[in-house]
Amino acid sequence: MFRSHTCGELRLNDAGKKVKLAGWVQKMRDFGGMTFLDLRDRYGITQLVFDMQADKDLCEKARQLGREYVIQVQGTVAERSNKNPKLPTGDIEIIVEKLQVLNASKTPPFTIEDETDGGEDLRMKYRYLDLRRGVLKRNMELRHKLGLATRKYLSEQGFIDIETPYLIKSTPEGARDFVVPSRMNRGQFYALPQSPQTFKQLLMVSGYDRYYQIVKCFRDEDLRADRQPEFTQIDCEMSFVDREDVLALFEGLLIHLFKEVKGIDLERAERMSYEDAMRLYGTDKPDIRFGMSFHELDDLAKGHGFRVFDDAGLVAGICVEGAASYSRKQLDELTEFVKKPQVGARGLVYVKYNADGSFKSSVDKFYSAEDLEAWAARMQARPGDLMLIMAGEKEATRKALGVLRLELAERLGLRKADEFKLLWIVDFPLLEWVEEEERFVALHHPFTRPRAEDLELLASDPGRVKAEAYDLTLNGNEIAGGSIRIHERALQEQMFEALGIRREEAEAKFGFLMKAFEYGAPPHGGIAFGFDRLAALMGGSESIRDFIAFPKNNHGRDVMLDAPSPIDDTQLDELGLCLKGKK
Numbered sequence: 229m230f231r232s233h234t235c236g237e238l239r240l241n242d243a244g245k246k247v248k249l250a251g252w253v254q255k256m257r258d259f260g261g262m263t264f265l266d267l268r269d270r271y272g273i274t275q276l277v278f279d280m281q282a283d284k285d286l287c288e289k290a291r292q293l294g295r296e297y298v299i300q301v302q303g304t305v306a307e308r309s310n311k312n313p314k315l316p317t318g319d320i321e322i323i324v325e326k327l328q329v330l331n332a333s334k335t336p337p338f339t340i341e342d343e344t345d346g347g348e349d350l351r352m353k354y355r356y357l358d359l360r361r362g363v364l365k366r367n368m369e370l371r372h373k374l375g376l377a378t379r380k381y382l383s384e385q386g387f388i389d390i391e392t393p394y395l396i397k398s399t400p401e402g403a404r405d406f407v408v409p410s411r412m413n414r415g416q417f418y419a420l421p422q423s424p425q426t427f428k429q430l431l432m433v434s435g436y437d438r439y440y441q442i443v444k445c446f447r448d449e450d451l452r453a454d455r456q457p458e459f460t461q462i463d464c465e466m467s468f469v470d471r472e473d474v475l476a477l478f479e480g481l482l483i484h485l486f487k488e489v490k491g492i493d494l495e496r497a498e499r500m501s502y503e504d505a506m507r508l509y510g511t512d513k514p515d516i517r518f519g520m521s522f523h524e525l526d527d528l529a530k531g532h533g534f535r536v537f538d539d540a541g542l543v544a545g546i547c548v549e550g551a552a553s554y555s556r557k558q559l560d561e562l563t564e565f566v567k568k569p570q571v572g573a574r575g576l577v578y579v580k581y582n583a584d585g586s587f588k589s590s591v592d593k594f595y596s597a598e599d600l601e602a603w604a605a606r607m608q609a610r611p612g613d614l615m616l617i618m619a620g621e622k623e624a625t626r627k628a629l630g631v632l633r634l635e636l637a638e639r640l641g642l643r644k645a646d647e648f649k650l651l652w653i654v655d656f657p658l659l660e661w662v663e664e665e666e667r668f669v670a671l672h673h674p675f676t677r678p679r680a681e682d683l684e685l686l687a688s689d690p691g692r693v694k695a696e697a698y699d700l701t702l703n704g705n706e707i708a709g710g711s712i713r714i715h716e717r718a719l720q721e722q723m724f725e726a727l728g729i730r731r732e733e734a735e736a737k738f739g740f741l742m743k744a745f746e747y748g749a750p751p752h753g754g755i756a757f758g759f760d761r762l763a764a765l766m767g768g769s770e771s772i773r774d775f776i777a778f779p780k781n782n783h784g785r786d787v788m789l790d791a792p793s794p795i796d797d798t799q800l801d802e803l804g805l806c807l808k809g810k811k
């Protein structure tokens with residue numbers, strides 16, 4: 229027997245027992261005649277004691293050990309005189325009688341502690357050591373629990389887990405495909421799935437009714453911070469449902485996960501239309517843990533000779549409660565903030581509604597106290613509040629104001645770490661006009677169903693068509709997206725047409741799906757959750773990398789494996805990928 233117990237297991241009532249443990253040397257402390265050693269494994273830390281007087285050789289052997297050596301010990305559990313209430317095993321220690329070194333270790337390049345001295349690059353290079361740290365271990369455990377609870381809920385709701393292939397033809401989710409050359413079909417390529425979208429729809433045609441999969445997806449995007457080229461989704465599809473059925477079932481999933489994994493009772497999700505989200509918060513994923521929604525001021529602010537407002541597509545602002553006392557310096561800081569290229573605003577107008585009822589603004593030259601009072605009424609501002617106003621092109625202004633709103637909430641401590649709010653965004657536009665390409669693209673994907681009442685518009689005014697699509701957001705993060713699908717060939721063809729995809733092209737790419745629709749496709753819809761992000765949010769972290777065992781860095785590289793990397797000429801040749809200039 230290698231070990232009788234793990235390092236997280238022994239308690240006071242085990243005192244007197246003979247035990248065998250194995251693990252890694254976390255730390256050693258010598259006190260004259262005594263050496264204390266913290267032994268670590270996945271389950272915890274147990275203190276070992278070597279007594280110079282009892283066994284000099286053994287104690288000296290212990291003193292030769294270094295950090296991260298792998299050892300096995302035999303000894304007796306004893307009550308500790310100096311208890312450590314922070315450790316579950318803190319009441320006991322092991323008086324060691326036998327020690328065996330199972331493997332030596334080089335000194336690790338960074339400390340294996342929650343607060344490590346290793347930088348990100350170093351930790352990525354030695355990810356197997358990084359993963360020994362308690363924080364990452366807890367993240368992996370949380371992820372595991374989340375997966376298990378997901379499977380339990382979905383299985384109880386009648387979903388079955390069906391695997392879909394990774395070597396496929398393209399699935400359009402708006403990113404580039406990763407491709408894999410086929411050796412047996414020279415010059416031809418598979419694509420890795422951006423999602424199992426078409427397969428899950430085919431499973432509905434096959435009558436499987438409720439499908440799910442916790443599945444890897446691959447998207448070759450320019451990596452923004454915190455995106456991974458391969459990531460995991462909880463992917464689901466169901467037949468004979470309408471939007472309400474899907475929303476109820478999947479908000480139920482989130483409520484179940486929070487209860488099961490975090491012991492938190494989540495409230496049901498709120499709802500907001502895409503249009504309202506953009507108009508009131510400047511984003512399709514507003515954080516609704518706090519207010520500060522936008523107020524539009526065009527009618528009040530224009531026509532007073534202030535050019536910036538007069539020429540603007542939109543004048544809108546937010547009311548910051550209790551912030552009239554902001555100093556010149558604080559206001560300058562905010563102005564600098566909105567002028568940063570990431571925010572992109574030209575400036576910021578402030579109106580202080582002083583506690584005594586007077587106004588002080590950066591546009592006093594153009595507006596009287598009565599004017600500003602009308603603004604205050606519109607913005608529901610009260611004495612003591614600060615009104616911050618932006619102007620410019622409509623969409624850009626909304627976006628910038630949305631960023632400012634979040635920044636202020638951050639500064640005011642309104643984004644509370646222990647508060648969670650779910651929000652469904654619904655009634656998305658079906659299509660989005662892309663200026664550079666001079667065509668419409670699908671806002672979700674081309675299989676999303678147009679709203680029944682807008683079907684007429686698809687040919688005449690496609691930009692106005694709303695989709696049967698929905699996103700689930702949590703505290704300002706998109707955690708899931710999905711839609712009711714098109715299940716008729718004719719409508720799918722019409723959709724491709726609206727997207728400017730030629731008939732032959734549609735046939736070549738998605739003929740298999742449209743053909744399947746001709747054989748009794750049931751009405752169906754579904755959703756997919758970003759599993760890595762969900763784990764990160766539930767773990768209270770912004771970074772999905774800390775919740776993926778072996779992530780890629782910002783350049784899409786695995787620095788531990790050093791991938792991607794060149795392959796040799798023979799392999800290239802075999803794949804029919806001879807580089808130009810070479811044979």
Ligand code: ASP
Binds near residue numbers: 401424425711756
């Ligand atoms: N396939 C979609 C995605 O990956 C989700 C869905 O529509 O179910 O975003």
